[in-house]
Amino acid sequence: ARSLTIGLIPADGIGREVIPAARQVLEALPKDALPAKLDFLDLDAGFEYFQKNGVALPEETLAALKDKCDGALFGAVSSPSHKVAGYSSPIVGLRKKMDLYANVRPVISGAAATASGEKRAIDMLIIRENTECLYIKEEEQGSDAQGKFAVAKRRISEFASRRAGEMAFSMALQRDAMRQQLPLAERTWKSRPKVTIVHKSNVLSVTDGLWRETVRGVYNGNELYKNNVDVEEQLVDSMVYRMFREPEAFDVVVAPNMYGDIISDGAAALVGSLGLVPSANVGDSFVVGEPVHGSAPDIAGKNIANPIAAIRSAAMLLERTGYGSAALAIYRAVDKVLEAGQIKTPDLGGKSTTNEVTDTICKLL
Ligand code: NAD
Numbered sequence: 001a002r003s004l005t006i007g008l009i010p011a012d013g014i015g016r017e018v019i020p021a022a023r024q025v026l027e028a029l030p031k032d033a034l035p036a037k038l039d040f041l042d043l044d045a046g047f048e049y050f051q052k053n054g055v056a057l058p059e060e061t062l063a064a065l066k067d068k069c070d071g072a073l074f075g076a077v078s079s080p081s082h083k084v085a086g087y088s089s090p091i092v093g094l095r096k097k098m099d100l101y102a103n104v105r106p107v108i109s110g111a112a113a114t115a116s117g118e119k120r121a122i123d124m125l126i127i128r129e130n131t132e133c134l135y136i137k138e139e140e141q142g143s144d145a146q147g148k149f150a151v152a153k154r155r156i157s158e159f160a161s162r163r164a165g166e167m168a169f170s171m172a173l174q175r176d177a178m179r180q181q182l183p184l185a186e187r188t189w190k191s192r193p194k195v196t197i198v199h200k201s202n203v204l205s206v207t208d209g210l211w212r213e214t215v216r217g218v219y220n221g222n223e224l225y226k227n228n229v230d231v232e233e234q235l236v237d238s239m240v241y242r243m244f245r246e247p248e249a250f251d252v253v254v255a256p257n258m259y260g261d262i263i264s265d266g267a268a269a270l271v272g273s274l275g276l277v278p279s280a281n282v283g284d285s286f287v288v289g290e291p292v293h294g295s296a297p298d299i300a301g302k303n304i305a306n307p308i309a310a311i312r313s314a315a316m317l318l319e320r321t322g323y324g325s326a327a328l329a330i331y332r333a334v335d336k337v338l339e340a341g342q343i344k345t346p347d348l349g350g351k352s353t354t355n356e357v358t359d360t361i362c363k364l365l
């Protein structure tokens with residue numbers, strides 16, 4: 001039998017509640033759904049770990065991921081809003097050090113109520129460039145006659161933009177292939193696959209200009225993409241506007257790192273909660289599943305965090321490590337619980353605990 005070793009990095013806050021929930025669901029998968037021996041490796045990282053040990057992403061964690069794991073799950077980190085000497089975000093570091101160059105974020109309305117309570121067919125895939133933009137964190141302080149100022153560098157490279165673009169167009173084709181297997185009436189997206197390129201080239205003509213040209217170049221240089229996928233562009237501010245007015249108008253959305261981060265939290269509101277939206281940090285040889293939400297200190301330690309984002313992230317990890325039918329089993333179990341609408345955490349208007357939601361999903365497997 002094959003085996004699958006998954007590194008678990010809960011890190012801080014509700015990460016410590018939702019990652020164990022995801023593990024419990026993985027362990028509940030029956031053998032015929034997941035034909036592999038599962039092993040877990042508990043790994044350290046986070047702000048609390050930094051406060052005790054002076055390092056947020058220990059070398060041992062990186063080494064274990066590289067040498068022993070087939071993939072990993074990351075919870076969330078409580079990064080402070082002020083500068084702390086010697087600290088830098090372990091998830092940003094992990095993405096860079098493991099070359100996880102794209103953050104793939106599916107936002108699906110499914111059975112969950114939307115923010116407005118209205119049902120809309122949202123089935124969007126946000127591809128967030130994951131290695132550069134403002135996340136290179138090259139900031140400087142200075143002062144002049146008017147007083148203090150600060151400057152941040154923003155890096156956009158042809159290399160990273162091309163990889164993000166390739167991911168977007170190839171995922172657009174993959175999604176289309178999956179949809180073709182459904183009867184037309186059951187497809188949320190009925191037209192040709194579409195990629196929306198997000199930028200702000202009207203202001204940032206050099207950086208976002210390079211991003212836009214490069215992603216367009218990926219499209220124009222590939223007959224398969226040109227013949228099968230539609231492409232459009234949207235300035236990031238009007239992207240937010242359009243996304244709230246007609247979220248069903250988007251298929252795949254590709255954005256530089258910071259815009260991609262912001263758009264995804266907004267999209268999460270459209271489908272009901274940040275607690276529902278998963279992601280996968282994807283590289284050529286490794287994948288780290290990670291809920292889109294943060295460590296949610298306002299609800300941490302109360303057993304009320306919605307575990308579904310983390311559970312779906314675990315399914316994305318399975319999907320990307322070659323266990324598609326196990327992933328599907330998890331997606332279906334989650335959908336059933338959301339459709340029934342009885343067992344839900346407070347973010348969705350319910351009274352259930354993290355454990356109750358997790359146990360219910362496990363029983364359905
Ligand atoms: P957040 O995502 O932690 O929380 C935003 C809001 O959503 C809060 O009201 C929270 O209670 C709610 N929420 C989030 N996840 C939920 C879940 N699973 N179930 C129910 N409700 C949920 O964002 P924030 O409050 O801006 O940031 C808190 C901390 O998280 C900060 O220290 C920030 O640096 C960190 N953060 C980490 C990551 C990461 O690790 N990738 C991402 C974003 C924020």
Ligand code: MN
Binds near residue numbers: 261262265292
């Ligand atoms: Mn975010």
